[in-house]
Amino acid sequence: MNLAIFLDGGKIMKTVLQKVRGGLNTKLGFFLLTVVLFAIKSYVAYQNKFTLGVEGSIQKFLLAFNPFPAAILLIGIALYFRGRLSYWLMLLIDTIMSTWLFANILYYREFSDFLSFSIMKGSGSVSNNLGKSLMGILRPSDFLVYADVIILILLLAFHLIRIDPRYFKLRFAGIISVIAVVLFGFNLGMAESNRSGLLTRTFDSNYIVKYLGLEAYTVYDGVKTTQNNAVKAKASNSDIKPVLKFLKKNHADSNIQYKGVAKGKNVFIIHLESLQQFMINYKWDGQEVTPNINKIYNSSDTIAFDNFFNQVGQGKTADAELMLENSLFGLSEGSAMVTDGTTNTFQAAPAILDQKGYTTASFHGDVPSFWNRDNAYKSFGYQYFFSKSYFPKVKNYDAGYGIKDKLFMEDAANYVQQLPQPFYAKLITVTNHYPYILDKSNKSIKAWNTGDNTVDPYVQTAHYLDQSIGEFYNYLDKTGLRKNSMIVLYGDHYGISNNHKPAIAKILGKKKVTNYDLAMFQKVPFMIQMPGLKGGVNHTYGGEIDVLPTIENLLGIDSSKYVQFGQDLLSSNRNQIVSFRNGDFVSSKYTKYGGKTYNTTTGKELKNTTATQTSAIAKIQKYVTTELSLSDKVVNGDLLRFYKPKGFKKVDKSDYTYNLTKSLKRLKASQKSNPTSVMAKNNGQSTLSDYSTDAPELKNIDTSELVFPTVK
Template sequence: MLTWFVIFDDGPSWAILITELPFAWLIFGLIEMLASKRKLLYYVIADAALTGILFSVFMYHKYYGVIATWHALQQVNQVTAVSNSVFSLMDPYYTLIFLDIVVLAWMLIRGRKELFQPERAPGAARSRRRMAFGAVVVASVGLCLFNILPNRASMNEHTKAEDMGILNYEAYALLDTGSEEELLEPEEVTQARIDELKGLQPSSSPAYFGAAKGKNVVVVQLESFQNFLIGLKLDGQEATPNLNRLAQESFYFDRFYQMVGQGNTSDAEFVVNTSFYIPESGAATMDYAYKDVPSLPKLLKAQGYDSATFHTNVVDFWNRRELYKAVGFDQFYDKPFFGEQDSVYFGADDEVLYAKTLDKLKEMDASGKPFYAQLISMTAHHPFTLTPEMPAGQELVLPERYEDTLVGDYIRSQHYADYAFGRFIEGLKQSGLWEDTLLVVYGDHQGLPIFSLDRKDKELMAEIFGHEYGYPDMINIPLMIASPGVTEPRRIETLGGQVDLLPTIANLAGASLDGQIHFGQDLLNATANLIPQRYYLPSGSFLGSGSLYIPGVGYEDGTRYALKYGQPADGASEDDYGRALELLRLSDSYMTALPEHGGAEYPSDSDSGQ
């Protein structure tokens, strides 16, 4: 029951007697049938296993908002690296889920003398008992199948788990080895078909084409940065003054959305650099990192660019070594390059990231060739409790009601991230790099998932937004593009997602995408968009026109959420729904058929860049 309280909005109901208990009856019936001694020990083991599954499911849900299956738990080694984030979400009452194990263990210890003694009942009585429990097992299997089979076609994983029962859903996910998606032959995936599904009419003379040709391209990915931070003030204090200034002075896209999955930050890197969607399940860096992928670094390399990526964590976290090989970065700079100085969470803080990266960018610029550099910030990471000290006068003084809350810690952490970013901008200008740079800045993914917030946090978010914090608010991230002589102060309300960055940058850099499959679109030359979502939202979810659509069992019982509060949640037709699913199928088909790159072999150089 506790798991249902945590995961499902309506909590448990009488239905769990039908959906959850039969699976437990099945396990315990098998113990009664097959074990003649040590039964209590087997009960403790079975109870611990089932409790462990349920505990993992609701803790994973608190962090990701996803019903975890064995596919997700295969990456548990990556999740343990963010254990501070996961365990910060625990409420003390969650430990009640282990109460029955404690009771059974106490009974086991108390009766340990009888543990290894066989049953003393007469043979006929034992046979009747086993037959009775055999009937329980058969009935339990029937009830489990009754819950599973009619609900297999449900698009929404939450709905599917609720209708099947969590334990039945986990068993179904474990035994269901095949994808429900029928992949296409790679030659069937054409740019014309993609453009048709998205309703695009490519222009022969797009605006801004080549406007930043030959300029260095610097892309900054901000950790956990949501769009509501832009312009936010608390008691008259700007939460992000430097990014506010950039948004006011450049192209600012305020209807821009995340498109990540289990890999979070690494998935954002993949989507931005490839203009493909994340896989059906799992992280892109696990499923696609060994592929030879069409990408932004390769596209710009054909234009004479060198490329490098900068991240203060170790490169093997989320398999980035292979990812960087797949997308074609010439160099990567990770923890050995940045060192342990001022370490926060996984590596050096953002000030170290920007300072050391700036020195390297000066070296790259001195070569006389243009460069593409991607910077991955990290200090503002969940649970947002390790914010470095800032100089006097730069700190953000939180209102008292924000103290000791996740929302308050988040805003304070992002205030530091903004401060460090502002110093980087100053460095670009002082070094002379600014005038010859196309700067692209965006958030990688949400920082305040709805499912992680307690009552007080939700009240604070409602205060900030002026309405209840919803899914469109959660996945909304900012995008800013700045380049002297190219961009001007302009708020652009074109709907966009991370998949659109590659074609937008390519257009500005004057790099033709003819012959390169991509699923995004140039945001400076489009007015409409269709953005499929995966993982953080149920399968079949998509953004289009003025709404976010989330399906139920199918399209008919789905829900539309307005992208802008107070406006109608229009669009999201059944045709849009079908086209969004087909776009995902095309991406999966093309990526699956790509050849592998043969493994990453980056030579070391003298300053630990690789």
């Protein structure tokens, strides 16, 4: 009896398998198999390769469901074609979609965001040296996104599934396309019911991907990019009015005590690549990681800020520069310096100071096209841009994203000494940039032991960065530049992304990190030093958007007449709201991060808020949303072309050139026409002999032997 049942069961199973195989041998069957495998693969990737913050049954269902509409619609295109061609098109479309998923996995791993058309448009500006980073990002499991494609190819190659040469009726193909659209409508309806205003109010691409899928996000991003271009074409003079109204309403009066105390001083902006606030006064293996920066931070003539946050988006360093010198936010996708830096009108710090008699210069040890700086800087009003071609080449001088910091800072000093005073000089370090590449001879502290190979070298490059700052400071002291300068040091963005939570927890001495911990982990150093400045640690909550009005106040410049979204960090009536690019925020009372709200002082999550708390949080959220939205309107609509501050002359980009020969000739001529530089005051003699560095690359090279480009 049991044997008979077993045999009958075997026959049934065989029959089922035959029917399944028979179904797969049809074009529709193969199509459905391709769609299901792609959807399964996408779901697994969403769960394991991204941090989408999925919570609740609806979000979990949509995460599994959302790959189907796009897969059915796109792979279904192949059904409109005949014979074998339709099979190969299905495989091709699947491969293209898989490659897009693969690319986003790699990008997300380091930048916690998805690729956008703006990022791709600017890929030429950021692609240099990414090969080294790619090897550090790649994981063997990433290639599993192609597993379904390989399986399908093998099934066809070994004839386990046979190609159905029959014609697939066009009306059936059309019905499948309609089904895909209906399924997407269902998906969108459920998403909107769970997250109202998903496509109209959110600043975070993670939400769109977890609700609608990667393909839908890509289409949304493409539409939004097109709309932004259209907005710029349609923008008019009236569009600036709500911006001016918002800024007037939220203007914070400058601190009278500090107004103009740095007037006429040189201004140094020292960009501390990827340095985070927790590194200040931090010790590892019995050593201070940043002893030189610690000394500056704790100096009596330094105003240091311990609640200062990075506010960058996808543009990272480029966003930090935009905020620092324009008090405008970076865009929610891509980099404004790339998409708008060439064409937009700006009223940036270099132009403001240029028109007040300052020489303005930026220094960066990589190619000038990186982040479109060679064009954006002209729009900002920089007179000089000293990039890689201006500096001597020595063996092993490049660390992946430009010249190593110790070499770069010394090389920069050659041109700093020639700048007519007063000057505004920005120096951008790069060695503490992911993937934290540093040769053995430059390592003077051991790596962390978090077990995360990506994170562990960070402490070594941060220590190296600090040493380069110490050497540069010694030069400023020897030449007398420091006593006649205001020096601003800032970290541009996080160095360790939120995707490294176990390592972050170990670094912070915690078992597990919360969203509150991650929000506080966005703090970066910001300090202003000048001899005679009344210093101390300031606990106000602020961010990079606030830097420009703070500097302007110290220089005696009225920031209220410009379109600037920041508030003077020294003001007593500032609102202390830090807007993050995705719409989250930190304030002196409340912190919202990753969909959860916390008490900023205690770090405790607010699960059941009182009516008063709910109202206060909503008010902050409204401010943040409005601020980001209006800043985006200024950038996307190029609205500053319609606004003319009194006494400010619009920048004419044709006035600027960063051609090596022309720039060096102009700099040389200025030594006679405006002999106020350090070198001019030293009877035309170089002061580089005052620069001391222990850079091993220069061990057998006399500083005076470094060959800089020259002109007759």
